[in-house]
Amino acid sequence: MSNGLELATVEWRRVSPKQIGVELVGTLLSALVLIAVGVFFLAVVRTPFGWVIIGASVVLHGIMAILAARRVRSIGYQLREDDLVFRRGIMWQRIVAVPYGRMQLVDITRGPVARALGLAELKLVTAAAVTSVTIPGLVNEDAEGLRDRLVELAESRRAGL
Amino acid sequence: MTQAVRAAEQLTDGNWHRLHPATPVLKGGIALLAIAGAIIANLREALIESFIGGPREEDPVSLLYTNGLLGWALLAALVVVLLFVLGFWVSWRMHEFRVTEDVVEVRSGILFRTNRKGRLDRVQGINIMRPLVPRLFGAAKLEVNVAGQNANVQLSYLRSKDADALRRRILGLASGKREETPAGEHTGADHAPGAHTGPVAARVLEERAREFLAPELDPDAAPPESIVKIPLGRLAGSIALSGFTIVLAIVLFVGVPIVVATEAYWALLPVLPGLIGSVGFYVNRIVKSLRFSIAGTPDGIRVGYGLLSTSNDTLPPGRIHAVEVLQPLLWRPAGWWSIRITRASNSSTPGAAGQANTTLLPVGDRADVTRVLGLVLPEFVGETSTALLQTGILGRGGDGDGFVNAPRRGRFLRPFSWRRTGFAVDPNALLLRSGAVWRHLVIVPHARLQSIALRQGPLERRLRVNRIQAHTVAGAVDTELPVVDRDTSVRLFEDLAASAATSGRVDRSHRWWTAEHEGMQEQEQAPSEPGSVREEAR
Numbered sequence: 001m002s003n004g005l006e007l008a009t010v011e012w013r014r015v016s017p018k019q020i021g022v023e024l025v026g027t028l029l030s031a032l033v034l035i036a037v038g039v040f041f042l043a044v045v046r047t048p049f050g051w052v053i054i055g056a057s058v059v060l061h062g063i064m065a066i067l068a069a070r071r072v073r074s075i076g077y078q079l080r081e082d083d084l085v086f087r088r089g090i091m092w093q094r095i096v097a098v099p100y101g102r103m104q105l106v107d108i109t110r111g112p113v114a115r116a117l118g119l120a121e122l123k124l125v126t127a128a129a130v131t132s133v134t135i136p137g138l139v140n141e142d143a144e145g146l147r148d149r150l151v152e153l154a155e156s157r158r159a160g161l
Numbered sequence: 162m163t164q165a166v167r168a169a170e171q172l173t174d175g176n177w178h179r180l181h182p183a184t185p186v187l188k189g190g191i192a193l194l195a196i197a198g199a200i201i202a203n204l205r206e207a208l209i210e211s212f213i214g215g216p217r218e219e220d221p222v223s224l225l226y227t228n229g230l231l232g233w234a235l236l237a238a239l240v241v242v243l244l245f246v247l248g249f250w251v252s253w254r255m256h257e258f259r260v261t262e263d264v265v266e267v268r269s270g271i272l273f274r275t276n277r278k279g280r281l282d283r284v285q286g287i288n289i290m291r292p293l294v295p296r297l298f299g300a301a302k303l304e305v306n307v308a309g310q311n312a313n314v315q316l317s318y319l320r321s322k323d324a325d326a327l328r329r330r331i332l333g334l335a336s337g338k339r340e341e342t343p344a345g346e347h348t349g350a351d352h353a354p355g356a357h358t359g360p361v362a363a364r365v366l367e368e369r370a371r372e373f374l375a376p377e378l379d380p381d382a383a384p385p386e387s388i389v390k391i392p393l394g395r396l397a398g399s400i401a402l403s404g405f406t407i408v409l410a411i412v413l414f415v416g417v418p419i420v421v422a423t424e425a426y427w428a429l430l431p432v433l434p435g436l437i438g439s440v441g442f443y444v445n446r447i448v449k450s451l452r453f454s455i456a457g458t459p460d461g462i463r464v465g466y467g468l469l470s471t472s473n474d475t476l477p478p479g480r481i482h483a484v485e486v487l488q489p490l491l492w493r494p495a496g497w498w499s500i501r502i503t504r505a506s507n508s509s510t511p512g513a514a515g516q517a518n519t520t521l522l523p524v525g526d527r528a529d530v531t532r533v534l535g536l537v538l539p540e541f542v543g544e545t546s547t548a549l550l551q552t553g554i555l556g557r558g559g560d561g562d563g564f565v566n567a568p569r570r571g572r573f574l575r576p577f578s579w580r581r582t583g584f585a586v587d588p589n590a591l592l593l594r595s596g597a598v599w600r601h602l603v604i605v606p607h608a609r610l611q612s613i614a615l616r617q618g619p620l621e622r623r624l625r626v627n628r629i630q631a632h633t634v635a636g637a638v639d640t641e642l643p644v645v646d647r648d649t650s651v652r653l654f655e656d657l658a659a660s661a662a663t664s665g666r667v668d669r670s671h672r673w674w675t676a677e678h679e680g681m682q683e684q685e686q687a688p689s690e691p692g693s694v695r696e697e698a699r
Contacts, residue, residue, distance in 0.1 A: 003625040003647060005617050007655070082662035091619050096632075097658035098612040101665040127308070127505065128611035128632040157666060 005093045010085055012076025018117045019075070019137025023068040025113045031061035077135050082157075084124070084150070086133045096133050101157035102126045106147045122146060169326030173260040173334065177268075180256055181300045181318040185249030188317065200238075258316050260331055265305050265314050279307035279314040281335040285506040286461070287328045288474040291321065296471070303328060308505040308634075332460040332477060336673050387454030387465075388536065389522060389529045395497070396453075399524035400446050402491035409439055450523050457536045460673075464521065479670025480504055481537055482609040483631075483638040484521075486530055486554050486602040493600075498530045498554065499523060502537070503636025519637035530554070538606065540589045549585055553594050553602040557581065564594055565653075570624045571644035582644050584629075586656060589664075591631055593642045605631045605640055608668035610661035615654050617647075629653060 034057035041050030067090065075088045083099040107123040114120060114136075120143035124133040138146065172178050181187075248271075256269040268276045285306040295301065300318035307313060319327065400406075412432060420428050451468040461477040483503040492498070500522035522533050534541065534550065552562050558580030559566070566583030567575065575582055578597035585592040591610075593603040612632040621627060627650040630641040645653065 003622045005615055005627065005647070005651070007651060009655075083658050085658075093615075093617045093622075095615040095654070096612055097614075097654065097661075099610075099658065099662040099665055101662065102611045126611040126632070127634045129635050130614075130630065130632050131612040133612070157662075 010078050015137035019072045022113045027064045100153040103154040106150045168323045169330045173330045175261040177257040177259045184318050187295045283308045284335045285480045286476045289324045290472045292470040306506040388532045391453050478673045482633040484604045485638040488600045497524050501637045503638045505634045567644040568646045607660040607664040613657045
């Protein structure tokens with residue numbers, strides 16, 4: 001990991017470990033869908049190709065499930081003086097810095113599983129579509145607090161486009 | 162105070178105004194003309210047949226004639242035409258616009274009312290277009306570009322001579338300048354002495370002719386000289402040396418011999434229309450780029466082009482989010498370059514040379530590029546910057562040329578261009594250089610940076626390099642540097658994040674007049690609403 005991306009001065013704030021549950025449910029669902037496709041091939045089309053799909057699906061989703069914890073641990077964010085920094089990814093890492101004055105809107109969304117676990121997702125939108133910063137796995141109160149804080153910061157540093 | 166200025170002031174007094182009376186004809190009239198043409202052609206055949214006494218066919222007109230219903234049919238046609246005219250007239254009455262201190266607003270529609278508002282402090286540019294036919298009528302289309310997808314406010318059509326003055330007024334309001342403009346500034350060519358003599362018809366004709374022949378840059382608002390002149394030869398050469406020509410050459414010199422050799426002539430059928438169309442493509446591009454001009458005005462950069470249908474775009478300061486200087490491979494021997502920009506909003510019509518109007522300079526030599534960049538990024542001029550630009554577009558790379566280039570490890574990812582792949586940071590802008598075969602230089606002003614991202618995949622991690630992307634609004638310019646040394650990129654990331662935040666705070670170019678005249682104390686907060694609001698009531 002010595003060659004990886006790291007910002008020396010940033011203490012990353014991690015998201016709730018309950019997010020692992022959300023990821024696992026998502027992985028499980030997508031695995032089930034692929035297995036259903038495989039079963040369809042076996043039962044209706046009657047080709048052994050179905051076994052390939054089922055096998056690949058089980059292996060890939062198994063790896064994804066094992067890595068879920070690390071994936072969630074890789075998500076981090078930090079409110080700095082002038083901007084918010086966000087990171088995620090194990091293999092393909094990404095670090096984004098969004099100056100507060102550039103935020104156009106802050107969005108909170110909750111999926112069904114996340115809602116059951118009391119989690120929410122915070123999305124930052126700037127004028128650039130490529131910014132795409134979404135912080136998943138925030139505890140509800142944290143998400144709302146963070147949103148209010150960000151909106152306040154954005155208002156006080158508002159700039160043109 | 163001249164007539165045009167007074168008219169423009171009237172148009173911006175905050176009340177509702179109607180558009181040019183010929184608008185419906187110009188907008189929908191062509192369809193009507195086509196229908197009339199078809200009917201007349203039909204009738205003419207019937208007439209000729211009745212004279213020559215050829216074989217009677219069962220076409221609708223002769224059927225009507227034989228049944229003695231021609232009178233009714235003519236009456237019905239008349240009613241239809243009258244209904245059309247009435248419809249056009251009502252739609253013209255209902256189509257109104259107004260310009261207040263804060264917004265430009267258009268409402269239109271008879272059954273389905275549309276109401277569209279654009280905030281003046283979010284104006285990204287104002288484009289005046291004069292397609293050939295409206296131009297003959299003395300009409301022009303004014304398009305206020307507001308930030309956002311498909312958020313432009315169109316005023317089509319206006320009186321041609323009002324359009325320029327109206328644009329100046331709107332830009333004046335947008336710039337934060339509230340006082341009246343001194344009348345001395347405006348000495349329009351269309352009010353030269355002698356313009357108001359002679360009978361009315363002759364005067365109107367004369368006016369049309371003068372408007373038609375007048376240079377696209379109106380003399381009051383722009384320095385008379387365009388800073389770039391594109392000679393016809395260079396224009397033709399640049400278009401002939403485009404990628405399209407390569408495709409065409411492959412088709413002609415590889416495809417056609419194969420077809421002839423294999424005698425599979427049917428294969429030509431789908432290609433042939435394209436070949437014929439390519440002639441039109443070349444002519445169209447040349448005609449559209451003729452009379453290209455670019456000049457600086459107090460309210461921004463003015464770009465005009467077109468021979469028959471003309472377009473004339475004004476970009477206020479601080480509306481350009483990224484600039485790219487690029488050189489297609491075939492242009493290299495000639496030393497030509499082209500400049501592309503990213504804006505928050507684009508005009509709906511294609512730009513010079515039929516390219517998307519992200520092209521600011523279709524073709525120019527190095528001196529032209531320097532001049533245009535000086536206009537686009539006025540804060541980015543001076544000895545060091547010019548030197549930086551020269552190495553940026555021409556440099557072969559290597560150590561100590563002013564750019565921080567990719568490490569040698571990067572050659573696995575960019576075998577040809579790793580030496581040239583690098584960046585430089587100016588107090589006002591970030592410069593990204595890449596490409597050895599197709600050379601690019603991207604300039605992003607810090608004040609326009611939206612966010613910054615670092616990315617790294619597994620292979621890049623092995624090589625201890627990153628990608629760094631300067632996020633701007635979506636546009637034509639790709640602002641990613643594909644290979645940077647890891648430690649360097651982290652430092653750059655921190656620097657950019659800091660300078661984006663600070664320059665974002667002091668930048669006041671969305672109200673450029675107040676920014677200039679009241680310094681940086683201007684505390685006006687830009688509103689948080691999006692640039693334009695569109696409501697549709699059913």
